[in-house]
Every structure is written in structure tokens, then in C-alpha cells.
Amino acid sequence: MSRNISLLSGKKDDKNSLFGKISVSPNDTSDAQLAGEYNLGVSTIHSTKSFYDFLNEDFKNKKAYVCTGSACMCRGTQEDVTQKLKNKLGEDSVGEMICLGRCYENSAFYYDGENYSGDDINQLDNILAGKHKSLPYTMKSYSETSFLVENEVFSSFEDFKELLQNCFETDKDELINTLKDSGLRGRGGAGFPTGMKWEFCKAQEAKAKYVVCNADEGDPGAYSDRYLLEEQALKVLFGMVVCGYIIGSKQGFMYIRGEYPESIDITNEALAKLRELGLLGENILGSGFDFDMNVVEGQGAYICGEETALIASIEGRRAEVDVRPPFPVVEGLYKKPTVVNNVESLAAVAAILKNGSKSYKSIGNGRSLGTKLISLDGFFNNPGLYEVDLGTSLEFIIDEIGGGFNADIKAIQIGGPLGGIVPVDKLKSLKLDFEVFAEAGFLLGHASFVCIPKSFSAVEYAKHLFAFTAHESCGKCFPCRLGSTRGKEMLGSAIDNNQKFSEELIYDLLETMEVGSLCALGGGLPLAIKNLLEHCSDEFKPLMEK
Incomplete structure (x- = not known):
């Protein structure tokens, strides 16, 4: 069934995400109309809507949202933030979002399309009146050769045009070899060589191929993607365009998490300017190369950081993880060859191609x-x-x-x-x-x-990680869906009711999740829990059976 949805979604409109249309569909009537246009059952549209936190009607009725990410939780700022928002906006007007990328000063919350943090919570009257902006945060490079936090090598639309023209005049295999020789790897966690991924996709024979930027940076504590999208957007977009040129794609998608409203706005502004300058669209710089891209706005699902779940989301499906192989470079978006790269990986491409591979691989x-x-x-x-x-x-x-x-x-x-x-x-x-x-x-x-401060319980932190995984699990595989829930319950009962748990049982649970989960959400969680059990054993032992 999911394969049929993928094919129907791409056949109807492979340039505008079905998910984007579902996200803004206001009622059952428009849902039915959308289903008819795509030859889908209306239950498919409703099923997709039910998957995402931000599309829940109760969620949409809130006026403000408090960050519940790990950094803000450990800092202990959010109870005060929540109470002040409730006092100002109403008891039932405040919801939750998981990490707003404001981990550098905490006290983070979202209101009316913008994120705030630090002392902003004490400026609510000015915020409600539209008269307050957050202070900037520190951004600095400690590298002798900066590839990401710099504005000299590549920062302007003219830089974009000049380097793209140079790429058009260079053999595609030479461009790939430069990336391969540089040693650039994926920065999203898996660490797969970027040049090799592009080479594999280029070798596929298909009528259509796609480039996808995974900007669904949901890891609490991380805000590097947010920085790149808001301060270095041209670097990221250049990586997308040159990837499309190399692999033979005409369409790209930027999947940006909805918790980053400023990132979405800035990226869309940059895309509009690139189109205006003829650096996106048809026959770019007279090269005969056509390429455009659109932003897809995430709707509060951490699992969309996993590439197959992200692809499912763009297609308008529930963001459930798919079994691999086949990998996306062979069968990805709309069941066509697709390159999925992380924001930081794409952003590094421009300086590597401009300065050469040696400048990059000489570091590290x-x-x-x-x-x-x-x-x-x-x-x-x-x-x-x-x-x-x-x-x-x-x-x-x-x-x-x-x-x-x-x-x-x-x-x-x-x-x-x-x-x-x-x-x-x-x-x-x-x-x-x-x-x-x-x-x-x-x-x-x-x-x-x-x-994690000494004042914060290691057992509470482990419970927090289990609860996070239980909430964000796509539900497709039992080890992740049930294992995270059982772990949360086990530690919750120990904390709240002093109900002892078996050391053997919790390790069996972690092994089941690690070995049996389809993706890194359920499979990766056990590492952190094992680290806590090993290095903070004095906090767990009193809660374990003798």
C-alpha cells in the first residue's frame, strides 16, 4: 500500500509535496478533495494527519509552546516559563514543543511564528505587542581554515553564481572525485562518504532523480543546522544545486523542522532571490541544466530525521521507517533514485569545491x-x-x-x-x-x-530518554515502540513508587531494542542508557532488586 501512495504522489505532482498540501488542508471536505486529486482514499489523508503532533487540533489551539528539550529540562528553567505564559495567555493556552534550538540560554518558548529564550520570558508585553526581538548568540570558528562559519570564501549570490559556473565547466566525475578525495562524510550521524553517495546515485538509470536536504534537526541540544539555514543558507542551497547537477536531478526538497520558523522564512527568501537571479529554474546560466527546489515544513515528528521516514513524509505517508535495502540512492523519493544529505554535509561542499580537497582533508x-x-x-x-x-x-x-x-x-x-x-x-x-x-x-x-548537572538524577534522565523515544517512535517495529514504553514505565515505577526493577531485565530490554529495532531511534537509545547504568551505577543500584 505504501508503495502505491509513493507512486501516486509522484505521478500527480513531483514538485510540490503532498505532505505540504495535507498540512494546510483545513477540514474533512478539503481532505476528501485532496484524496480525490491523488486517487487516494480519504482514510490515507486522515491517517497521515493523525501521525504528526502539530496537526493535532488540540495542539493547534494553543497560543504558545514551551520547549521540553533535554538542555532546557536539565537547566530547570521551563516550569517558570510555563507559568508566566499561562498567567499571561490563559491556563489552557500553552502547549509543548521538543527543542527550539535555543539551548545556549534555555528558557525557550515559541509564540506567533517566532522562538524566544533567555530573558525574553520577562518581555512578554513587548513580545505580544510585536516590539521585541531576541539577542544574537555566539557564532565563531576556531579552525584555521573555516568551511562553515565564514563569510569570505563563499557568502554572496555572486559567489554562488561564480562557483556554479565553474562547476558547469568541470567534468562531473572530477567534481565527485574532489568530494571523495576530501573525505567529507555525512554529518547527520551515519557518516557515509558524501562523494560516494552522489556517485552511486549518478550511476543509476532513471527518468527522474531527486535531491533531499534533511534539515529536520530534532536532536535536543543541537542547533548547528539552524545556524546554517539562518546565517549560511547559500552554502546549503549551493550544495543542493550542484548535487542535482552531478546526479542528473531536476527537483530538490528542503525538509525543515517546523520548530525553526525563522529558518523556513530565511530559506524561502533565499530561494526566491536565486530564482530571480536565474540561479534556479530552467536553463541555469545557459547550461541547459534545469533545477528547482521547495521547502517542506515538518510538523513535529523527530523520526523524520531518519531518511526513509523523511521520504515517506514528503510523499504524504505516515512517517514510518522503511526496511533497507534498497537504499534511497537506488529507490528513494517517489521510488526514484534520491540523494538525502544532512545540512552540514551540504554546506561544506562549496568551500571544498572552491579551495580544493586538500584544504579539507588536511584537517583531522x-x-x-x-x-x-x-x-x-x-x-x-x-x-x-x-x-x-x-x-x-x-x-x-x-x-x-x-x-x-x-x-x-x-x-x-x-x-x-x-x-x-x-x-x-x-x-x-x-x-x-x-x-x-x-x-x-x-x-x-x-x-x-x-x-547533566550533579543535582539532576541520572535515573530521571534515563526515564526522560525512554519517554522521548516512546513519544517519537513511528510505531512500526515492536522493539522500539514497546521497549521504550516498558523502559519508561519501569523507571517511572521505581522513582514514584519505589518498585524495584531487575538489572537483568533492563539489560535484556536494551538488547532487544538494540538488535531488533528497524532504525537508530530504538537501536541507538540503549547506548545512552547503558552509559548511565555503568557510570552512574550508585544512583541506579538502590532501585534494583538485590
Whole structure:
């Protein structure tokens, strides 16, 4: 059935996402009309709508939304934020969103199409009157050769035009070889070589191919994609266009999470300007190459960060994970060859093609090459977004870049809710390196830093991770859907009712999730829980059966 929906969605309109139309369909009548246009049952439209938090009628009736991400939770700011919003807007007018990308100062909330944080909660009268804007945050590169946080190598529409013209005059295989030689890998977690992915897709014979940017940055604690979309949008969009040129695609999609309204607006403005300048559309720069792209706005589903769920979402299906193989480069969007890349991966392409592969691969070590964006939360004295060389020691990141901590910290979860939890005594023995982290039993992932203070219970944090996974699971596989729920219940009963749990049982549960889950949501969660059980055992032992 899902295959039929994919094919029908692409056959009717492969340039405008069916999901985008479903998201703005206001009632049953318009749902039925949309279903008729696509030769789908109206139950398919209703099924899709029921999957997403933001399309729930109760959710849409709220006036403001409080961030419930890990960083804000650990900082302990959100109860006060919630109460102040309720006092101003009404008891039933405040909902929740999971991470608004304001982890550098916490106290985050969403109101009327904009995100706020820090002291903004004390400016509600001005916010409601449209007279207040948030203060900027720190953005800085600590790399000798910046590829992402810079405005000299590639930052203007003229830079875009000049480099694109150079690419049109260069053999496609040479462009791919430059990317392969650079060592650029996916920055979304899997770490697959970018040039190789493009090469595989280019080799496929098909009537249509697609380029998709995975900008559904849902990892609480991470705001690197938000930075790139709002401050370096042309870098990301250039990566999309040149990918389309190389693989032979005419259409791209930017899937941006709805929790980032400013990112969506800025990206759409940049796309409009590119079309105006003839850098998107038909016969770009007289090359005979046609390419355009559209923004698809996410509706509150973390699972859409998984590439097959994201593809399902664009097609108008429930965002459920698909079994692989086939991989998207063979059969992806609308069952056609598709490149899906993370925002940071795409943003690095411009400077690599302009400066050459050696400038990139000379940074880092082994397979972890180039630079990496890191997101430091409000427990650092110098919170913010930084670009650093891969291979940089965590000691330098914490003490020199972050300026140390402003509270007593027991551990840091690095790499989002599925990332490893590193105890404070092991932090300074690590380097920012994908392989070094893996060998030490952790995961670098998005390189977001969420500090867990000594005052915050490790058991509560583990319960929070189980609850997050239970809420965000697509529900397709039992190990993730049921395992996360059982884990949440097990720890909840221990905390609330002092009901002891079996150490053997929780490890069996984690093994089942790790081995049996279809994707990294259920399969990745056990790493963080195991880290907590190992390094914070003194907090778990009193709650376990003897």
C-alpha cells in the first residue's frame, strides 16, 4: 500500500509535496478533495494527519509552546516559563514543543511564528505587542581554515553564481572525485562518504532523480543546522544545486523542522532571490541544466530525521521507517533514485569545491576529516555555536572555547538523545573524532553538548530518554515502540513508587531494542542508557532488586 501512495504522489505532482498540501488542508471536505486529486482514499489523508503532533487540533489551539528539550529540562528553567505564559495567555493556552534550538540560554518558548529564550520570558508585553526581538548568540570558528562559519570564501549570490559556473565547466566525475578525495562524510550521524553517495546515485538509470536536504534537526541540544539555514543558507542551497547537477536531478526538497520558523522564512527568501537571479529554474546560466527546489515544513515528528521516514513524509505517508535495502540512492523519493544529505554535509561542499580537497582533508585524522560544528548549552560559561577541527581535544573545547562550566556537572550527553553520555572524569581524555568516540563506547553524532548537572538524577534522565523515544517512535517495529514504553514505565515505577526493577531485565530490554529495532531511534537509545547504568551505577543500584 505504501508503495502505491509513493507512486501516486509522484505521478500527480513531483514538485510540490503532498505532505505540504495535507498540512494546510483545513477540514474533512478539503481532505476528501485532496484524496480525490491523488486517487487516494480519504482514510490515507486522515491517517497521515493523525501521525504528526502539530496537526493535532488540540495542539493547534494553543497560543504558545514551551520547549521540553533535554538542555532546557536539565537547566530547570521551563516550569517558570510555563507559568508566566499561562498567567499571561490563559491556563489552557500553552502547549509543548521538543527543542527550539535555543539551548545556549534555555528558557525557550515559541509564540506567533517566532522562538524566544533567555530573558525574553520577562518581555512578554513587548513580545505580544510585536516590539521585541531576541539577542544574537555566539557564532565563531576556531579552525584555521573555516568551511562553515565564514563569510569570505563563499557568502554572496555572486559567489554562488561564480562557483556554479565553474562547476558547469568541470567534468562531473572530477567534481565527485574532489568530494571523495576530501573525505567529507555525512554529518547527520551515519557518516557515509558524501562523494560516494552522489556517485552511486549518478550511476543509476532513471527518468527522474531527486535531491533531499534533511534539515529536520530534532536532536535536543543541537542547533548547528539552524545556524546554517539562518546565517549560511547559500552554502546549503549551493550544495543542493550542484548535487542535482552531478546526479542528473531536476527537483530538490528542503525538509525543515517546523520548530525553526525563522529558518523556513530565511530559506524561502533565499530561494526566491536565486530564482530571480536565474540561479534556479530552467536553463541555469545557459547550461541547459534545469533545477528547482521547495521547502517542506515538518510538523513535529523527530523520526523524520531518519531518511526513509523523511521520504515517506514528503510523499504524504505516515512517517514510518522503511526496511533497507534498497537504499534511497537506488529507490528513494517517489521510488526514484534520491540523494538525502544532512545540512552540514551540504554546506561544506562549496568551500571544498572552491579551495580544493586538500584544504579539507588536511584537517583531522584517519576517517574523521575536516571541520565540525559543535553546540554548547547554557551550562558553559561561553555557550554558543562553534566550528572546530575534527581531532580537537574535548579539554580544549570545554576549557578554552566553552570557558568551563558555570555549575557542577556529572556528565554530558554528546550527539543528541541517541548519543553517548560521557561522565565528567572521562571528558578530557577524548578528542572530537567519530572513531575515537566509538572506540570509547560513546557516539559523536551531531556534536551537541547537553550538560547533566550533579543535582539532576541520572535515573530521571534515563526515564526522560525512554519517554522521548516512546513519544517519537513511528510505531512500526515492536522493539522500539514497546521497549521504550516498558523502559519508561519501569523507571517511572521505581522513582514514584519505589518498585524495584531487575538489572537483568533492563539489560535484556536494551538488547532487544538494540538488535531488533528497524532504525537508530530504538537501536541507538540503549547506548545512552547503558552509559548511565555503568557510570552512574550508585544512583541506579538502590532501585534494583538485590
